[in-house]
Structure formats: C-alpha cells, structure tokens
Amino acid sequence: LYQALSRCGANGWCARFVERHRAALNFTALVLGYVLYLIVGAGIFSAIELPYEQELRQELKDARSEFLNASPCVDEARLEKLLARVLEASNYGVTVHWNDSDQNWDFISSLFFTSTVLTTTGYGHTVPLSDEGKAFCIFYSLFGIPVTLLFLSAVVQRIMVFVTRQPITYFHRRWAMSKSVLALIHATCLGILLTLLFLIIPSWIFVTMEKDWNFLESVYFCFISLTTIGLGDYVPGSTHNKQGRPHPHLYRLGITVYLLVGLICVLVMLETCCELPHMRRLRQRFYNEKY
Amino acid sequence: LYQALSRCGANGWCARFVERHRAALNFTALVLGYVLYLIVGAGIFSAIELPYEQELRQELKDARSEFLNASPCVDEARLEKLLARVLEASNYGVTVHWNDSDQNWDFISSLFFTSTVLTTTGYGHTVPLSDEGKAFCIFYSLFGIPVTLLFLSAVVQRIMVFVTRQPITYFHRRWAMSKSVLALIHATCLGILLTLLFLIIPSWIFVTMEKDWNFLESVYFCFISLTTIGLGDYVPGSTHNKQGRPHPHLYRLGITVYLLVGLICVLVMLETCCELPHMRRLRQRFYNEKY
Ligand SMILES: [K+]
Ligand SMILES: [K+]
Numbered sequence: 001l002y003q004a005l006s007r008c009g010a011n012g013w014c015a016r017f018v019e020r021h022r023a024a025l026n027f028t029a030l031v032l033g034y035v036l037y038l039i040v041g042a043g044i045f046s047a048i049e050l051p052y053e054q055e056l057r058q059e060l061k062d063a064r065s066e067f068l069n070a071s072p073c074v075d076e077a078r079l080e081k082l083l084a085r086v087l088e089a090s091n092y093g094v095t096v097h098w099n100d101s102d103q104n105w106d107f108i109s110s111l112f113f114t115s116t117v118l119t120t121t122g123y124g125h126t127v128p129l130s131d132e133g134k135a136f137c138i139f140y141s142l143f144g145i146p147v148t149l150l151f152l153s154a155v156v157q158r159i160m161v162f163v164t165r166q167p168i169t170y171f172h173r174r175w176a177m178s179k180s181v182l183a184l185i186h187a188t189c190l191g192i193l194l195t196l197l198f199l200i201i202p203s204w205i206f207v208t209m210e211k212d213w214n215f216l217e218s219v220y221f222c223f224i225s226l227t228t229i230g231l232g233d234y235v236p237g238s239t240h241n242k243q244g245r246p247h248p249h250l251y252r253l254g255i256t257v258y259l260l261v262g263l264i265c266v267l268v269m270l271e272t273c274c275e276l277p278h279m280r281r282l283r284q285r286f287y288n289e290k291y
Numbered sequence: 292l293y294q295a296l297s298r299c300g301a302n303g304w305c306a307r308f309v310e311r312h313r314a315a316l317n318f319t320a321l322v323l324g325y326v327l328y329l330i331v332g333a334g335i336f337s338a339i340e341l342p343y344e345q346e347l348r349q350e351l352k353d354a355r356s357e358f359l360n361a362s363p364c365v366d367e368a369r370l371e372k373l374l375a376r377v378l379e380a381s382n383y384g385v386t387v388h389w390n391d392s393d394q395n396w397d398f399i400s401s402l403f404f405t406s407t408v409l410t411t412t413g414y415g416h417t418v419p420l421s422d423e424g425k426a427f428c429i430f431y432s433l434f435g436i437p438v439t440l441l442f443l444s445a446v447v448q449r450i451m452v453f454v455t456r457q458p459i460t461y462f463h464r465r466w467a468m469s470k471s472v473l474a475l476i477h478a479t480c481l482g483i484l485l486t487l488l489f490l491i492i493p494s495w496i497f498v499t500m501e502k503d504w505n506f507l508e509s510v511y512f513c514f515i516s517l518t519t520i521g522l523g524d525y526v527p528g529s530t531h532n533k534q535g536r537p538h539p540h541l542y543r544l545g546i547t548v549y550l551l552v553g554l555i556c557v558l559v560m561l562e563t564c565c566e567l568p569h570m571r572r573l574r575q576r577f578y579n580e581k582y
Pocket of ligand 2: 121122123124229230231232412413414415520521522523
C-alpha cells in the first residue's frame with residue numbers, strides 16, 4: 001500500500017492520471033464552479049432584495065387598505081376584480097389611466113418589438129395578445145433568429161478586420177512588439193472606448209430624455225439591453241412622463257438603431273477578447289482535445 | 292458606349308466586378324434583406340395585434356368606469372393613485388391581492404433569477420428593486436455571462452463529439468455514404484428528436500401543471516425561453532392559480548434545470564446545423580475572404 005501511495009508522486013500513476021484527464025478535471029471544476037457561482041449569486045440577491053420586497057408588499061397593502069377606508073362604499077371583491085383586470089392588461093403592456101394616445105402596436109413600436117425579439121433581448125413590455133400573434137411570433141423567430149445570427153456574425157467578421165486584426169498587425173510591424181502583449185493593450189483600449197461610447201454617453205442621454213431615470217438606472221438599462229438580458233423593467237419611451245418629448249416615434253427608432261449597433265459592438269468586443277492568446281489557452285484547457 | 296456595354300457580358304469588366312466583389316455584394320444583400328425582414332415582420336405584428344390592443348384598452352376602460360359607477364363614493368384621483376401604485380409594484384413582480392404567502396426573492400426564486408439572467412433569458416417577472424440590487428446585477432452578469440458562455444461552449448463541445456461527430460463518422464464508415472448527405476440526415480433526425488424531447492413533451496407537462504395555459508401558450512413559453520428571448524408574459528409558477536401544486540420550490544428548481552439543459556440542446560442543434568457543409572458554404576458567401 002505504502003509503495004502504491006509513494007508512486008503517486010511526480011511520475012506515478014496518479015500524476016499520469018491527472019495529466020491524462022487534465023481537460024476532464026478542468027471541465028468538472030468549471031461545472032462545479034459555475035453551479036457555485038449561481039448559488040452564491042442567488043444567496044446575495046435574496047439577502048439584498050428580500051427586505052425591499054417585503055417593504056414594497058407592506059406599502060402596497062397599506063395603500064389598498066387606505067383606499068378602502070377612504071371609500072366606504074367600495075365592495076372589496078369588486079376592487080379585487082378591477083385590480084386583477086388592470087394587472088392582466090398591464091402584463092400585455094396595456095394601461096388605460098395614463099397617456100392614452102399612443103399605442104404599443106403602431107408600426108414603429110412593432111419594429112422595435114421585432115428587433116428586440118430577433119436579437120433575443122425581448123423586454124416583454126409589449127407582448128402578442130392574440131393566439132395568431134403568438135403563433136406568428138414563434139414562426140417569425142424560428143427563421144429570424146438564425147438569420148440574425150448570420151447577419152451579426154457577418155457584420156462582426158467585417159468589423160473585426162478593421163478594428164482588431166489590421167491595427168494589431170500594423171503596430172506589430174511598426175513597433176516590433178510581441179503580438180500577445182499588443183493584443184492585450186488593444187483589447188483594453190477598445191474596451192474603454194466602447195464602454196464610453198455605448199454605455200456612458202447613451203446613459204447620459206437617457207438621463208436627460210427619461211425624466212424619472214437616474215444615472216444608475218440608465219447604465220442598468222443600457223447594460224441589461226446590450227447583454228440581451230432585457231429584463232424590461234426600464235424601457236425608454238414607456239414611462240408615464242411623456243410630456244416634453246417631441247418625437248416619440250423618432251426616439252423609439254433611434255433606440256432600435258442604438259440597440260442593434262451597440263449589440264454589434266459588444267460582439268466585436270467579445271470576439272476581440274476571445275482572440276486574445278490568453279483566452280484561447282484558457283478555453284483550450286476545458287476542451288476535449290482529442291476531437 | 293455600345294461596345295462598353297456589350298463587354299459587360301460573361302467575360303467583361305462588369306462580370307469581373309461582380310466576381311471580385313461577390314462577398315461584398317452578398318453581404319449588402321444580406322443587410323438589406325435583414326432590414327426588409329424586420330420591416331415586414333413589424334407590419335404583420337402591427338396588423339395582427341393592433342385590433343386586439345384596442346379591444347383590450349376598451350375593455351379596461353369599461354371595467355374602470357363600471358367600477359366607478361358602482362361605487363359612487365370613490366374619488367377618481369384616489370383610484371388613479373392606487374392603480375399607479377399597484378402597477379408600479381407589479382412592474383417589480385410584487386402583487387398583494389393574490390396568494391400572499393410566497394416570495395419572489397426566497398433562495399430558490401433567486402436561483403431561478405440568477406440562472407435566467409446569466410443565460411441572458413431575463414424574464415423580468417422579478418427584477419431587483421433596490422439600487423444595490425441593480426448595481427450587483429450589473430457586476431454579477433459582467434463576470435457571469437462570459438463564464439456562462441465558456442461553460443456552455445465547453446459543455447456543447449463535449450456533447451457534440453458524442454452526438455454529432457462520432458455518429459456521422461461511424462455511419463460514414465459503415466454505410467459508405469457521402470458525409471454531406473449523412474450530416475443532413477443526422478441533423479434532421481436530431482432536430483426532430485430534440486423538438487420532441489424539449490418542446491413537445493415539456494409543453495404537455497406545462498399544460499397539466501399550469502391550470503390556465505393551453506398547449507399553444509405552453510409551446511410559446513418553451514420556445515421563447517429556449518431561444519433566450521424570455522418575454523416573461525408566461526412564467527411557470529407565477530400565475531394566480533397556485534392551489535393544487537404541492538412543491539412550488541421543487542417545481543421552480545425543475546424548471547431551472549430544464550431551461551439550462553434545454554438551452555444546451557438548442558446550442559448543440561445550432562452547432563450541428565453550422566457544421567453542415569451546406570451551411571458552411573452559405574456562411575462563406577457573406578464573409579470577407581481576404582482575412
Ligand atoms: K432576453
Ligand atoms: K427578456
């Protein structure tokens with residue numbers, strides 16, 4: 001036994017086992033690490049948000065009982081029914097008691113909807129109401145999403161040539177620096193530039209355009225949109241403070257273009273990072289090298 | 292002039308221009324076609340949904356005025372205020388007047404939230420309420436999404452070996468068929484199998500689990516989730532018909548696992564399609580081949 005254990009040294013079967021299955025072990029570590037990351041994140045979110053949720057729930061209860069006290073003639077069941085109606089309609093993006101004039105399904109808003117669905121952002125601030133709409137949505141994205149992927153990858157491939165490969169080759173020739181270091185510097189500079197252009201400046205614009213968004217909320221919206229998470233809790237042009245915005249359609253069209261261009265830039269940045277020699281080596285570690 | 296035009300034949304400069312810039316012309320056609328696809332889709336959605344939206348809006352107005360007629364003591368401004376409160380809270384996923392006992396930010400629900408954010412599905416049925424929560428959400432996804440991409444691509448690469456490359460090689464040797472035809476047959480079979488396993492059967496299960504979903508709505512939910520659009524109009528376990536479901540936490544955990552595994556299968560299917568010789572040629576057409 002002792003001999004068997006002692007052989008598990010630098011040249012023993014144990015080391016050889018590790019060596020042979022390095023990719024598999026790394027992969028297992030990645031899976032476990034990922035599950036752990038999910039669990040830790042869930043714990044932190046729960047710890048941060050649970051008190052706020054309870055507070056909001058209590059406030060809502062208070063508002064409701066206050067309303068019922070102030071209006072003694074109201075039948076509670078009737079109020080419940082109205083609230084259920086209002087909430088169901090709001091789930092489909094329809095509210096009646098604010099600015100009534102603008103629609104969720106006029107042409108420009110539909111264009112905004114289609115572009116957010118095809119980029120898989122899908123805010124859900126407006127959703128198809130009818131069965132036909134739902135069926136068409138499935139059919140439309142079934143073809144549309146692969147085409148979007150093809151479109152985005154072709155655009156990104158073309159941009160990559162001018163933004164990443166040519167500059168690195170140029171400076172590599174000019175300064176005779178190592179390509180690996182140059183790629184790292186280039187990725188950092190590009191990251192800073194794109195963050196400024198597509199996160200900080202648009203957030204500033206949103207702070208001035210949307211009256212009830214602060215800077216954090218604007219950054220949150222841009223980030224959640226450009227990563228295609230699209231939670232839909234903040235959607236420009238759908239808050240109830242619409243006065244003072246002269247061209248709502250132009251504004252929504254502008255946002256559609258911003259989201260598409262921004263997504264392309266995020267993908268260019270992602271591709272630039274993936275092409276870093278460090279990243280390639282990192283990825284290789286988890287891959288099954290036999291195939 | 293005539294001579295110049297006549298030279299624009301099979302061997303003229305025009306044909307040579309087309310030949311030389313074929314990738315660029317294809318790319319332009321792709322961009323224009325994509326924009327057209329967006330516009331046509333927007334038009335169809337607008338045509339389908341606008342009447343339903345107006346109907347829902349009218350129904351909501353009627354419900355509101357009916358309530359006001361039945362309760363003469365109600366101050367309209369006060370009702371508006373209550374409705375605004377209720378809608379704002381519902382935007383954060385908090386409703387008070389239904390089943391009060393379960394929370395949006397208990398541990399399992401938070402786990403569901405983190406997994407949907409990291410896979411960029413982001414239903415938005417619950418969203419961070421507090422500024423800390425929003426900031427943590429940005430920070431968490433900034434690291435989490437690249438890790439998720441790495442995790443998914445490593446898993447998909449491993450699965451691809453067993454599901455696609457080995458079977459094709461095996462049948463290629465055994466039946467001596469062309470690899471191109473085999474790959475096409477294999478992709479079709481795999482597509483049918485995965486559709487059955489991850490779209491049709493789960494939809495059936497959801498029809499029995501969620502009392503107010505019909506089959507189209509279940510398919511719609513599965514499709515919108517597995518493509519990571521995540522509109523969030525249908526989220527299992529968050530409807531108001533909760534009686535008769537014995538283990539809500541287990542149910543939500545099961546859905547989390549289903550969504551992760553289903554996403555992996557969608558990615559395997561996508562990768563299988565991308566590796567088809569036909570698809571490779573198609574992609575090559577739009578790429579700038581010089582680099
Ligand atoms: K999404
Ligand atoms: K979403």
